[in-house]
Amino acid sequence: MPGAPPDGTPVPADGALPPGAIDGAGQRPFGIYVHVPFCVTRCGYCDFNTYTAAELGPGASRESYAGLAIEEIRLARRVLGTADIPVSTVFFGGGTPTLLPPAQLGAILRAVDAEFGLAPGAEVTAEANPETVTEETLAVLRGSGFTRMSFGMQSSVRHVLSVLDRVHEPGRPARCAAWARDAGFEHVSLDLIYGTPGETDADWAESAAAALAASPDHISAYALIVEEGTRLAARIRRGEMPAPDDDAMADRYLAADELFGAAGLRWYEISNWAAGDASACRHNLLYWTDGDWWGIGPGAHSHVGGTRWWNVRHPAGYAARLAAGTSPGQAREILTPRERSTERIMLQTRLAAGLPVTALDQAGTSAAAAAVADGLADRAAFTAGRVVLTRRGRLLADAVIRGLTG
Helix, strand or coil, X not given: CCCCCCCCECCCCCCCCCCCCCCCCCCCCEEEEEEECECCCCCCCCCCCCECHHHHCCCCCCCCHHHHHHHHHXXXXXXXXXXXXXXXXXXXXXXXXXXXXXXXXXXXXHHHHHHCCEEEEEEEEEEECHHHCCHHHHHHHHHCCCCEEEEEEECCCHHHHHHCCCCCCCCHHHHHHXXXXXXXXXXXXXXXXXXXXXXXXXXXXXXXXXXXXXXXXXXXXXXXXXXXXXXXXXXXXCCCCCCCCHHHHXXXXXXXXXXXXXXXXXXXXXXXXXXXXXXXXXXHHHHHCCCEXXXXXXXXXXXXXXXXEEECCCHHHHHHHHHCCCCCEEEEEECCHHHHHHHHHHHHCCECCCEEHHHCCHHHHHHHHHHHHCCCECHHHHHCCEECECHHHHHCHHHHHHHHHC
């Protein structure tokens, strides 16, 4: 999980949630996120909570991880009580989930099903670095109940991959996508990054075209953010390479939106394009629409009924707490109605479905009207009672959202 969480208040040893948080559980969409914090090497741009083998230290290992995740799944069931809470989405993220054997990933998924039950048609996603999967591993994952694969392509240009410290060959993601479809996956996503130092407009066009040629039904494309404390930030600070250029990144976003749209992929969130409603990532939509989810693993974040909490970050500390029979939760915060309203505005405004105008106060409604007048929000949608960003509005989404939230 990127960034440092707020201080919060301590999580009880048994993980119990405050009164009222569980009210309505099972009536709201519920998902499980499984954080697998292992990587072979640390990419220079990444500030996620990940660890190489040399960084794990005593008390933590890949070999024992599936058992620990299953213990937290059982804890989640105890905390949430006896209510019927079917799991509509499961997302294995990282790190590199596919550094674990597919049989272990399948065992974690079976534990989710045993404790909660998977809803009919549940979406089950695994992220994967292209170099960590084969035809065989993808077949095992599909047979274990996974329904969706998300491959970290990032770029198809060798020198761009090198700056990002990505080690796969440029053509490998397309082969992975083909293997996934052969294994029976209906939904295959590719992740791209634009704005890498040294990347040209031609490089980005090549990467976007290569992603489309692999025929995914979903593409995520993110502007590179240089996070403090990363190796890339240090290299830029020393003058070894230029910082990303905001104007160039805006041009690349517009170019990508044009290319993806022409290929039949429509934006449904600012950084995500899908071939249709069935191809959108339902797990991420759960985050963006104020659903409930339990985050499994070191540093994982959870949210149930307006209470948000996060686990201890290091795998050794996570393992020690579970071994002692206590919650791995480090701290939590109970969101006020105002905070929940603000988050709803911040997240739903990023969606193509937009935000109901009724979610805004008087000042926010005036700001939305101003966004329409400035060409940043769609006039017809506003007349129909929703705030939907135009393409230009997506480029300036942060500024629009600040106005809406006051």
